[in-house]
Amino acid sequence: MSRTSPIAKVYLFLVFAFLYAPIFYLIFYSFNSGGTMSSFDGFTLEHYGAVFQDNRLMVIVINTVLVALLSALLSSAIGVLGAVGIIFIQRKKYRQTLLTMNNILIVSPDVIIGASLLILFTLIGIKLGFASVLIAHVAFSVPIVVLMVLPKLQEMNQSYIDAALDLGASKRDIFTKVILPYIQPGVFAGFFLALTYSLDDFAVTFFVTGNGFSTLSVEIYSMARAGITLTINALSGILFIVTFVLVLGYYALSNKMKSPIRAGVPK
Amino acid sequence: MSTNRGKFVYLTPYLAWILLFVIAPIALVVYYSLLDIQGNFSLENYQNFFTSIYFQLTISSFWYAFLITIFTLLIAYPTAYWLTKTKHKQLWLLLIIVPSWINLLLKTYAFIGIFGQNGPINDGFKQLGLDRLQILYTDFSFIFVSVYIFIPFMILPIFNALDKLNPTLIDASSDLGSTKWQTFRRVIFPLTTNGVKVGIQAVFIPSLSLFMITRLIAGNKVITLGTAIEQQFLVTQNWGMGSTIAVFLIIFMFIVMFITNGKDKGGNGIESN
Numbered sequence: 001m002s003r004t005s006p007i008a009k010v011y012l013f014l015v016f017a018f019l020y021a022p023i024f025y026l027i028f029y030s031f032n033s034g035g036t037m038s039s040f041d042g043f044t045l046e047h048y049g050a051v052f053q054d055n056r057l058m059v060i061v062i063n064t065v066l067v068a069l070l071s072a073l074l075s076s077a078i079g080v081l082g083a084v085g086i087i088f089i090q091r092k093k094y095r096q097t098l099l100t101m102n103n104i105l106i107v108s109p110d111v112i113i114g115a116s117l118l119i120l121f122t123l124i125g126i127k128l129g130f131a132s133v134l135i136a137h138v139a140f141s142v143p144i145v146v147l148m149v150l151p152k153l154q155e156m157n158q159s160y161i162d163a164a165l166d167l168g169a170s171k172r173d174i175f176t177k178v179i180l181p182y183i184q185p186g187v188f189a190g191f192f193l194a195l196t197y198s199l200d201d202f203a204v205t206f207f208v209t210g211n212g213f214s215t216l217s218v219e220i221y222s223m224a225r226a227g228i229t230l231t232i233n234a235l236s237g238i239l240f241i242v243t244f245v246l247v248l249g250y251y252a253l254s255n256k257m258k259s260p261i262r263a264g265v266p267k
Numbered sequence: 268m269s270t271n272r273g274k275f276v277y278l279t280p281y282l283a284w285i286l287l288f289v290i291a292p293i294a295l296v297v298y299y300s301l302l303d304i305q306g307n308f309s310l311e312n313y314q315n316f317f318t319s320i321y322f323q324l325t326i327s328s329f330w331y332a333f334l335i336t337i338f339t340l341l342i343a344y345p346t347a348y349w350l351t352k353t354k355h356k357q358l359w360l361l362l363i364i365v366p367s368w369i370n371l372l373l374k375t376y377a378f379i380g381i382f383g384q385n386g387p388i389n390d391g392f393k394q395l396g397l398d399r400l401q402i403l404y405t406d407f408s409f410i411f412v413s414v415y416i417f418i419p420f421m422i423l424p425i426f427n428a429l430d431k432l433n434p435t436l437i438d439a440s441s442d443l444g445s446t447k448w449q450t451f452r453r454v455i456f457p458l459t460t461n462g463v464k465v466g467i468q469a470v471f472i473p474s475l476s477l478f479m480i481t482r483l484i485a486g487n488k489v490i491t492l493g494t495a496i497e498q499q500f501l502v503t504q505n506w507g508m509g510s511t512i513a514v515f516l517i518i519f520m521f522i523v524m525f526i527t528n529g530k531d532k533g534g535n536g537i538e539s540n
Contacts, residue, residue, distance in 0.1 A: 008349040012359075015346045019366045019418065022377035025387070029380065037380030038390075082281025089278075101285045104293075107468065107524060109476030111493045112513050115500050116292030119299060119510075139288035142281070171276075202372055202479060203493075207500065217372055224376040224483055228383075236373040243368050251361055 023240060030233035037228055047234035054231070057219070063130070064216040068198035071137035076191045078138070079145025084179060086146070087153045102143045113140055114207030121208060128210030136208045137198045144197065145190035152186035153179075192250055293517065299510035312511035321495065321512065328491045331406075332474035335413045339470050340463065342414070343421035347462075348455075350422070351429045360426055367419035375483050378412050379403065382484070404486030412484050413474060421466040428462025429455070464527040472520050492516050 004012075025037075030048070034041035051057060082102075089095045105113065117139065121132045156179070164178050180187070202217035209218055216235075223232055303311045316322065346363070353359050366374070380386055382402040389399045402408050432455065440450040476493030490498075492512055499509030 004349060004352050008352065011345060012349050012353070015342065015418075016362065018415070019363065022374055022381060022415070023366060023369055025381060026373060026377045036385070038383065038385035078280045078284055081277045082284070085275075085278030085281055098285070101289050104289050107472060107520060109472055109493060109516060109520065111476045111478060111496045112296070112516060112520075113292070115496055115509060115513055116296045117288070118500060119295045119506065120287075120292055123295070139284070142284050142288075146281075196368055200368070200370055202370075203476075206479075206497075217370060220370065220372040220376065221479060221483075224372060224379065228380060232373070232376055236369070236376075239370060239373065244365065247361065247365055247368060251358075 023236070026233050027237045027240060030230060030237045032230060032233075035228075035230060037230070037233070047230040048237070050231050051234045051238065057231075057235075060214050060216055060219050063213065064199060067130070067134050067137055067215060068195050071134055071141055071198045072191050072194040074134075075138045075141035075194045076145050076187060079142045079190055079194075080149055080180075080183070080187055082142065083146045083149040083153055083183075084175070086150065102146050105140055105143045106147070110201070110203030111207075114204040117204065118207045128208060129213040132208040132210070133205055133213060133215065136204050137201065140201070140204060141194035141197055144193050145187075148190035148193060149183055149186040152183040156182050188253070196246075296510045296513050296517070299506050300514045302507045302510075304505060304507060312507050315508065316511050316515065324490055324495060325492060325515065327489075328475050331410065331413075331489065331491060332471050334410055335417065335474045336467055336471045338410065338414045339417045339421045340466065343418055343466065344425055344463070346418075347422045347425035347429055350426055356430075360423070363419055363422055371416065372479060372483075374416060375412060375480055378408065378415075378484055382408050403484065404488055406485070406489060409481060409485035409489045412480055413477060416480070417470045417474070420469040424465035424469065425459060425462040428459035432458055468523060468527045471523055475516060475519065492519075 029037045029040070031043050031045070032040050033044035033046070086095055086098055089098070113136070117132075117136050118128075121128065121135075126132050126135065160178055160182070161174055164174050169177065200217065201215075202221060205215050206218055206221070209215065214222075216239075220232060220235070223229055300312055301308055301310070303309045350356055350359055350363070382388060384399060384401075384403075386402075388402060392399060436454055436458070437450055440454045441447075445453065475491055476496070477491055478493040478497045481487075481489045481491055481494045492515070496509050496512050496516070499505045499512065503509075
């Protein structure tokens with residue numbers, strides 16, 4: 001017996017159509033030989049060519065990916081250490097305080113993070129550009145990593161650590177040979193989310209990027225403000241494919257590890 | 268167990284992070300909100316906030332955020348509900364999430380084309396023999412695009428709440444003679460309010476602070492708190508006033524969190540935007 005009624009099917013279909021229509025609309029016009037998003041004149045790949053020939057754009061793509069990889073790596077390191085530290089705290093009150101602090105940055109609107117970091121960087125004299133953007137991305141990625149790693153640590157049996165201690169393991173051994181392998185799926189999920197948040201971020205970056213440095217989001221914003229260019233459409237086509245491949249890869253991996261996908265909402 | 272020293276080795280970088288990027292920024296925003304343009308201490312910004320257009324702006328920003336949240340919830344709840352009934356629900360859920368991973372600005376940009384004078388919507392109107400409408404740069408377009416952006420963030424927590432619901436409760440309800448609607452109203456909805464609350468958190472606060480959508484889609488017709496902060500910080504360069512508005516946004520954020528957090532012991536995660 002099918003549990004979905006025809007009304008449900010139609011409704012779900014409409015929601016899917018609604019969610020995907022703008023994206024496919026963008027991609028459709030990326031092949032338009034005319035210069036607009038309103039009349040389709042003929043098929044062309046020239047806009048895709050334009051993306052790859054635009055050296056400035058290529059530099060920005062490399063910057064964006066570099067910032068994402070570095071910030072995901074750094075925030076994973078800080079976040080994992082932090083999560084392990086939080087677990088070791090015995091007093092519940094202190095633990096709760098740290099977790100509240102952790103969540104503040106997650107619920108903070110991007111403009112607040114951006115504006116306050118702009119003040120901070122200006123005061124302590126960090127030049128706006130690559131460094132400030134990287135630090136800002138690390139700043140907002142750390143709490144995500146912590147939240148992805150904590151549940152794994154909580155379900156880990158304390159006696160593993162006790163057993164390792166009894167067997168003479170050093171603290172470093174306990175961390176690298178007992179804890180890390182156990183929480184690996186959480187670390188992986190945290191790293192991946194940090195990566196996607198960094199790639200996606202616009203508002204925070206917009207505040208702390210100087211004149212000389214730009215990421216893809218900021219660049220798309222200034223291009224879009226200037227009006228319609230089909231280069232953006234071609235870019236969106238490429239990004240859609242990349243995202244889709246990444247998501248499918250993540251889905252396959254997380255299925256393999258039997259931890260259901262939670263996409264940003266930690267359990 | 269002598270993990271005490273080790274504890275601090277782990278915690279040091281993390282505590283440094285909290286100090287630098289959680290406590291210091293909030294303290295700085297509060298400090299700057301107390302400075303006037305000349306850099307002197309004063310309550311001028313707060314006075315201005317309540318007496319000028321900013322107060323009105325706050326109200327309208329709230330109204331927009333409220334409308335966006337309501338519409339998002341109305342679309343998302345049935346979607347989440349029916350999604351849990353599908354066969355490969357995790358896969359379908361993933362497909363709902365995929366658009367949220369497409370760059371926000373690209374999705375917003377798409378609507379510049381769709382809502383434009385010669386876009387498909389206006390073409391449709393023309394086919395029907397109607398006049399072309401100005402859709403772009405209106406309240407409607409702002410709310411529409413925002414709802415579009417936020418739908419996945421509302422579906423996800425509601426889906427998770429519905430998915431965790433014990434199906435025997437629904438069977439029990441129908442065994443006791445409730446209609447489908449009664450079961451929904453008395454059993455399903457009350458048991459999934461935590462998901463709804465997380466969803467509201469994920470939509471309401473960001474709706475107060477969106478500024479790229481207002482700039483790209485709403486022209487300058489809609490000004491949210493976020494737009495005002497961006498304006499003060501990056502255009503007018505009045506960091507004091509910008510910080511004052513930011514302080515209010517932070518206060519509202521805590522109020523919304525307090526109202527929607529409830530007594531959820533499960534430590535339900537909070538969605539980021």
